Amino acid sequence: MPRRSRIPRTPRAHWLLLGLVLLVLCGLLGLDSVLSRAGAPSTPSGSRQFVPESAFAGGSVIDPREPVVQHPPDRHLALTFADGPDPQWTPVLLDVLARHQVHATFFVTGAQAAENQALVRRIVDAGHEIGNRTLTRTDLRQAGDLRVQLELQATDLVLASAAGITTDLVQPPYATTGSLDYDAWKAFLRIGNHGRQVVLADLDSQDWRQPDAAAVLANSTPRDDRGAVLMMSGTAGPATVEALDRLLPGLQRSGWQVDSVGGTFQLPGTMNEAGIVDRIAGTLLATTIWSSARLSDALRVLLLAATVLVALRGVFVLLVVPIHVRRSRRWEPPWQISQRVGVIVPAYNEEAGIANTVRSILASEHPVEVIVVDDGSTDRTVEVVERLQERFPRIRLVRQENSGKAVALNTGLTAANSELVVMVDGDTVLEPDAVGRMVAHFTDPAIGAVSGNVKVGNRRSLLGRWQHIEYVIGFNLDRRVYDVLHCTPTAPGALGAFRRSAILEIGGVSDDTLAEDTDLTMALERAGWRVVYEQNAISWTEAPATYGQLWKQRYRWCYGTLQAIWKHRRAVVERGAAGRLGRRGLPYLLVFQVLLQVISPVVDVTACFALFTEDAGEVALTWLGFLVLQAVPGVIAFRLDGEPLRPLLVLPLQQIVYRQLMYLVVVQSVITALAGARLPWQKLERRGRIVPLAAGRRR
Template identity: 60%
Template sequence: MATHHRTPPPRAHWVLLGTLLLVTTALLTLHGLVLGEFHADESTPQGPADAVPAAVRTGQAVIDARKPSPVTLGPRDHTLALTFDDGPDPTWTPQILAVLDRYHVHATFFVTGAHAAQYPGLIREILAHGNEIGNHTATHADLRDVGTAGTGVELHTTDLALAGAANIATSLVRPPYSATPDSLDDLAWQSVRRIGADGRLVVLSDLDSEDWQRPGVDKIIANATPRDGHSAVLLMHDAGGDRSQTVAALDRFLPAMRAAGWQLDTVSHAVGISDTNAVAEPQTRFGGWLLVAAVQLSDWLTAALRLVLLVASALAVLRTIMVLIVTWIHVRRARDRPLWTPEESVTVIVPAYNEKAGIEATVRSVLASDHPVWVIVVDDGSTDGTAEVVERLNLRRVVLIRQANAGKPAALNTGLAAARTDLVVMVDGDTVLERGTVRTVVSHFADPRVGAVSGNAKVGNRGGLLGKWQHIEYVIGFNLDRRMYDVLECMPTVPGAIGAFRRDAVLALGGIPTDTLAEDTDLTMALERDGWRVVYEQQALAWTEAPSTLGQLWKQRYRWCYGTLQAVWKHRRAILEHGPAGRLGRRGIPYLLLFQVALPVLGPFVDVAAIFGILTGDGVPALLYWLAFLAMQLIPAVVAFRLDREPLRPLLVLPLQQFVYRQLMYLVVLQSVMTALAGARLPWHKLTRTGLSVPTTGLDEGRTPAKR
């Protein structure tokens, strides 16, 4: 059915969506690069050391390679330079600072740029306590492997982070995985030369407390104690894992060393060098501020996406459990419900706009019903000869009404006005009914509280991959979701393909609403707000022609989703009402918005996060999540197919549905939401039909109508 002369939806929302996805991708990439998630945290095995000068290998721990002839420096006699690597850490760095303050000791903290950008407040706190900052690369990369360009990126990214966090620049660098000078190999020496060429000092260590292995407090103290009274640079850690042993060892080690007459200080004070921490250049500070802000935002985004993923998973599990329980209740109720068939005839209204391909099949299937029917075909200004096809049929009990094109709701209202029966069934012009559909769908009107009944629409053209995907969606949606809506008495939609109504109830509301694109949803919600019950009849089968191309599918679902949003907004006051309206407002509408709008809107961002999870080494959790998500779909699908007596073979394509079909539905919802927020009017998007043919017998035996 068509409506004309509507303003097309704006295209700016695609720019907005693309921008949001681009920003999300960029932030996640930044998060992965800065935090080193795209490479493994491991070092290259030690190699030959033929190129390392003997004076360096046998020298002291601080190496000045800024000039062609490198020199080494060390702490003064009976002085220990206390250093901590890999921080800052929000748990352990404050505890270590507290111990240092207790004994009035200062230290040098070699921080990674990633952690500095994540926790800029801790950098400022370290400095405020009189300590010193050193550069430990941005991502804890082994500088022997990254070359000149990689070394520059690692060091300068950390420079930016420190400038943005505390407006400082440091000339001290400790390469990750470094140890004592005599452990330098040729590759390590090349990295030392590169660092020196950049105007920096390399700080190795003389003593390794090995606290990273958590060997116990006593062992850490023993490893940290200088041998033979020699001065030393001591390596400890304030990040990288559980550092409780480090904190406990430090609390015993510091007073013991002070009592033994040792001086404990920063690298610069212990060695006697100056200007290791200076004020950052203004341009570096601005760039650093941007980097820190971006990392903070990427951290927040990553945490938010993890939360969304957890919430979505929990909701998927809860929804599966709830739907299966409610389906079991509905099956038992349907089994016990007594059958009733009204004696009078029923009017079947068929609105038709350019339905030449399928209108004959629709009319003949309705007339083949095992309940007496009148058929009213309302031709809404078709230009393809639809009305002429109906005229040539020249069938009794079929009335053809022609009108100028005014849209599907207007055509249905014309049919309602012409009907002379209490009960009416509305059927799309591309739908084929089974023989018992009319009888079963109107049987619920024995209950005077029932104002409308939803039938069970099924995909007739399910031969290709797209048809199978839609077939799966229809079977699950109609067989499970509508059963749940029925039991909870909050049915949001009686589908246009097959639905039965009390004519007087619809006319009392002013007829079919014309101000939304989802007139079926709008009418259903209006009936419930007027006090009527709306139920579901799974045996009232109707075969409909689903879109055969992705473009056609996009147009159909775009209209459905946009129209649903219109209807929800129109009937939003149902949330505050009582009776059937309140059940719709507090059960049906929240469920609809949560599972058909909110979660799909977040879907593309979750998919981007999942891809990054695989790229950053979290492939196994991502795969397990995907399999669990697939199971949450497969279990209800099997139940729905069994209830509908459908073969399970089409479910073999369900896994593929996650890679194309699901993303398409995400984008449809996003476009609908953006269009709604922009306040645009959406055109009807008439689909191209090829028609379904009607078998001469056996529709009630479960055979699928053939595709023409």
């Protein structure tokens, strides 16, 4: 609630930057999905209408522009390798070919060539031919003319970037002599329209089925003296290498001539020098393809990392939370604290809910004095409080100019007459025993603050239920972990109890960050005070009712938390309570509430795009496992909080919709923090619709 004139507005460039980054990432992932999705072959129609009979006579080079069908001379074998280049096996194949002094034609896909440009250059430098296997290894029989043109020209651009060449030879995927039909012939005509020649194999090593070397050798050996075009896989593996090493000397001893397609068919100029424009465009395309592949690889690593982090958190919670449960059941204060407690309520335009807040405080079982600090409200907040004062003398109203929540809390501390104070937001409703349960912990002189259990009071809408789930699982479950580790980073502003002298000792509530409650709690721990969690001290808060209000609130929370972490970073090297905060609390906070939130969108984005790739099943199982790992702590948290499990029915939908919003909030906050910008205080619109539930009172 600081003066809006004191802090500049958030630069809109952050939104543009975030949108641009997301657009680029989605574009690259979409490209990678298209490139990595192996096209399934279509079923041949069987019709040979308009297909020249000569095309069925054996290995062929077809020029669809004429059309002219050529066959290799007898005892001549055109050796081709389909797909690739492969970084593992292509160099080995090149070594075998060099050892036997044989040239071949490598029909490469544009996607693979973009990622292995050095191999393309090595193939050309060794005197071999490069052919076009399309960009994505798609079946061209069902592709239109535009798709055919894009597949071929994109591959040529990649080849221009990699080796400064283009190629006239095309080996359409899934098309061999035995599979020719009318659809295939139409595809050949489209290829011819773009000035290309089609190469058809009549010998298929079938090494892609991964048989042993003997089977590959048998499939690759000509049955008679007629010339042939042999197709082997450029990515199959050791069986292909072994079979090739045995095939070549055997054919040479039998008088066979083994050569590339151009050499076998005496074709002039199968490869052409690329122009400067093609080389530049090819470099841009190849870089984009390479980047999309690397991004996809990185995201899959992050998918694994996110899953591991969620699993670790689940295991950690299962180990630590039972300890907290046992301690809580055994704990009883050595004596009762009967002194009156000052309850400070900072209020700025809280007309809708301030009356409910004050009445709930006055209904406390423990003696209290209510101190409402009006921070320059422009609505009827003061009028509402003054009317309550007429009926309840335990209410004190302190007014000040609008100076911010931190200043309002300090004003309340100055006005308080008690050593123990409770800070409550102006939109919070307390359970009658909440104050007493918290102050009981101050019988331990080492304790400087107590965190209460904040619940969502307006949970009837779907957005309210999602926030209810987040509060129970994300906030209150973590507070149990922090309590066991003695490193609670936040006593929430909605309900927190403090020693007044401890706060004054550290200089009061600071306005250095937007998360003044987190900043205050960390400062107390660095001063040597312990902060504990009382799960049975319950308050009800009004959660944002719209997505816009939710974004503003969580953006401020997350950004303020990052500010507090940075401010108190030296706690990592300090001792005592400060060291426990620095070496336990801050890493846990950074890893599970910042880092995990930043990389968790990877889980959904990767799963979404991976559905269109060959790895769809594996990634889908990982994604489902990620959801299950999040659901397990949810059931535990709801049971411990005495909440019915029914709201968890909307957990899957929360993972799909609500979680994405929270991820974007964290990402935007991190970007804002890295950019060094400051945020204004975001005042939320309150509607006064808190409905405390009986279920929340169960202990």
